[in-house]
Amino acid sequence: MExxxxxxxxxxxxxxxxxxxxxxxxxxxxxxxxxxxxxxxxAGKINLxxxxxxxxxxxxxxxxxxxxxxxxxxxxxxxxITIGACxxxxxxxxxxxxxxxxxxxxxxxxxxxxxxxxxxxxxxxxHVKVDWELWGCPVNTKQVLDAIRSLLFHATPRIKxxxxxxxxxxxxxxxxxxxxxxxxxxxxxxxxxxxxxxTLNRACYACYGPQENTNTTSLGNxxxxxxxxxxxxxxxxxxxxxxxxxxxxxxxxxxxxxxxNQ
Amino acid sequence: MQDNILKELKLSTxxxxxxxxxxxxxxxxxxxxxxxxxxxQIESLQLKIYEPPRLFEKFLEGRNYSEVLDFVAxxxxxxxVAYQMSATQAIEQCFGITINPWxxxxxxxxxxxxxxxxxSMHIHFLxxxxxxxxxxxxxxxxxxxxxxxxxxxxxSFGNSLIKLLGGRSVHPVGAxxxxxxxxxxxxxxxxxxxxxxxxxxxxxxxxxxxxxLSLPDNSHDFLCVSLYHPTEYPFNEGHIVADNGFNIxxxxxxxYFKEFQVPYSNALHCTLQNQTYLVGPxxxxxxxxxxxxxxxxxxxxxxxxxxxxxxxxxxxxxxxxEIYYCVLEAIxxxxxxKQPKNSFMEVTPQAGIGYGCTEAPRGLLWHxxxxxxxxxxxxxxxxxxxxxxxARIEQDLHISLxxxxxxxxxxxxxxxxxxxxxxxxxCISCSTHFLNLTVNRS
Numbered sequence: 001m002e003x004x005x006x007x008x009x010x011x012x013x014x015x016x017x018x019x020x021x022x023x024x025x026x027x028x029x030x031x032x033x034x035x036x037x038x039x040x041x042x043a044g045k046i047n048l049x050x051x052x053x054x055x056x057x058x059x060x061x062x063x064x065x066x067x068x069x070x071x072x073x074x075x076x077x078x079x080x081i082t083i084g085a086c087x088x089x090x091x092x093x094x095x096x097x098x099x100x101x102x103x104x105x106x107x108x109x110x111x112x113x114x115x116x117x118x119x120x121x122x123x124x125x126x127h128v129k130v131d132w133e134l135w136g137c138p139v140n141t142k143q144v145l146d147a148i149r150s151l152l153f154h155a156t157p158r159i160k161x162x163x164x165x166x167x168x169x170x171x172x173x174x175x176x177x178x179x180x181x182x183x184x185x186x187x188x189x190x191x192x193x194x195x196x197x198x199t200l201n202r203a204c205y206a207c208y209g210p211q212e213n214t215n216t217t218s219l220g221n222x223x224x225x226x227x228x229x230x231x232x233x234x235x236x237x238x239x240x241x242x243x244x245x246x247x248x249x250x251x252x253x254x255x256x257x258x259x260x261n262q
Numbered sequence: 263m264q265d266n267i268l269k270e271l272k273l274s275t276x277x278x279x280x281x282x283x284x285x286x287x288x289x290x291x292x293x294x295x296x297x298x299x300x301x302x303q304i305e306s307l308q309l310k311i312y313e314p315p316r317l318f319e320k321f322l323e324g325r326n327y328s329e330v331l332d333f334v335a336x337x338x339x340x341x342x343v344a345y346q347m348s349a350t351q352a353i354e355q356c357f358g359i360t361i362n363p364w365x366x367x368x369x370x371x372x373x374x375x376x377x378x379x380x381x382s383m384h385i386h387f388l389x390x391x392x393x394x395x396x397x398x399x400x401x402x403x404x405x406x407x408x409x410x411x412x413x414x415x416x417x418s419f420g421n422s423l424i425k426l427l428g429g430r431s432v433h434p435v436g437a438x439x440x441x442x443x444x445x446x447x448x449x450x451x452x453x454x455x456x457x458x459x460x461x462x463x464x465x466x467x468x469x470x471x472x473x474x475l476s477l478p479d480n481s482h483d484f485l486c487v488s489l490y491h492p493t494e495y496p497f498n499e500g501h502i503v504a505d506n507g508f509n510i511x512x513x514x515x516x517x518y519f520k521e522f523q524v525p526y527s528n529a530l531h532c533t534l535q536n537q538t539y540l541v542g543p544x545x546x547x548x549x550x551x552x553x554x555x556x557x558x559x560x561x562x563x564x565x566x567x568x569x570x571x572x573x574x575x576x577x578x579x580x581x582x583x584e585i586y587y588c589v590l591e592a593i594x595x596x597x598x599x600k601q602p603k604n605s606f607m608e609v610t611p612q613a614g615i616g617y618g619c620t621e622a623p624r625g626l627l628w629h630x631x632x633x634x635x636x637x638x639x640x641x642x643x644x645x646x647x648x649x650x651x652x653a654r655i656e657q658d659l660h661i662s663l664x665x666x667x668x669x670x671x672x673x674x675x676x677x678x679x680x681x682x683x684x685x686x687x688x689c690i691s692c693s694t695h696f697l698n699l700t701v702n703r704s
Contacts, residue, residue, distance in 0.1 A: 012314040014337060016432045019339050032403075037400070044397045045397060063314045092321070092336050096317065104320040110522070111523055111525065115315060196435050197435050202438070235325065235329070
């Protein structure tokens, strides 16, 4: 039987999610026996135009060239799976979407006109159909290998999206929000990381993105009750996954921006 | 741009030849090289970095100091620890905080993890396939199974050290201004010490094996810049020095190092008093060779390697030396580990400017923050290692390609250029990433 063909693509990102593959150790060698890796520039394989079964996409769309490239990848791929906060929600660099980006460019570059970039950083799903999204900043090896293993069995990948709180309970962590009065984002954040931050005695900062059915307003009000001001609360939401709708709306709400018809 | 995959040779109307390698594989990020050759001379040579800018310096403005470490980690997935260490140092300098000896030692351990992970990945995934004639590490693993697995073990040990203090190896969450959120348990430390001791033989074998490869020689003179500490191999502390006698403290950086934009690159170039310079493992080994432990000196003597070396191909040896150093240093720190009363201190913000400079796996990483009395960032400036190496890479290509002979065929020129560039382990997502080589000749 022909092996499943996969590709790993990079868009605007820090390369950290590709490390889910490159840090997999022995599993990477096993994976390279189970599937044909058609394109993975950092690992040394370049075959951008090849038809593949799964294209993993890291990074957000932030240049005119990237808009075109993602369309070509969509045409060549049976499934697209986004990996990480940049590809899934625009990434931390999407904080530019709230600012006057040309002014920012001009503050860093003496001749900003030679820089080819868009005023916004957007999620892959903003441009093409995405089949599955793996959240996390960064995604970990287990998430990625789980998805590939499922698809090798011709099964739909099962992606967890219950909250970090449930993971904390399973790990018997003392609640940092209740017991330590820290602005923990765990109640509105999906699990996948293993509740890393609360396990290290610190508040979760929502790098895995919103869980299903979040109640962000209630959590923000809790933070207010704990003594944090609205500006700080807005910043809690407008962080790594600032373009994820649940967090974007909550951020705007606590900034005092009312959005009608939502 | 990436339509024409690999080796496309075309003759244009003005009788110039151009070769296109639209993607440089096995580097971290997106870049291209454009080469114009006329009458057997290089007319122009441009290393183009078109990694899209993300402008971290701008969105740090207005954020609380306590968020900075989580933000700057995202600049680079391969070296987040470096970004966190330079940032925390700058913030601590601004607030007048002196960290305690426990934190100081564990930050060295944290950094050992990152150098191990980054260097081992570079040697085995990015550089070695070049020397041994493979396209990728998994391919190489079929002919060199034990060597690749040894590399994976060293990389994995590095990741375990980062996880010990940071919870995870990419964008770790454990470091905070003034220390770590939580001190590791003794049992975790003991099990890692056990693994560290098993890795010692791997370090010696790796260095011995690399020394047996016939590496090309492109020796020529260049400036090596690194941190230098009077008593130890540098991670977090020391003066910024160069091998021409230059010696300053990190707050004087802006007086001597100048960043400027070139129209063909999204990463700013940087020069030291108008000279190009090298940062990274070879620069560090050259400048700080005396501080390497006796075991390493003896092994290098046995293998017949002398430093300082101005052969950039020795950067792979320098990485293996630092891998050995990191395992020895990790053993030293893990052996005397005790749990502290507090793993961090109470922090009171103070208005001012703070500077941080540490040795990322790829070299000097300099940060400057202006912070207000409430601990809010007013401005930030970050100078990453790859942007500092850009001008040096161009100069090296000039010298080395001319030495090789510009009449060589395009395939050979391209392969040689890629190898030269990879010696620098460019981390292009840091500098603002891949190689697209165009050669034009007439």
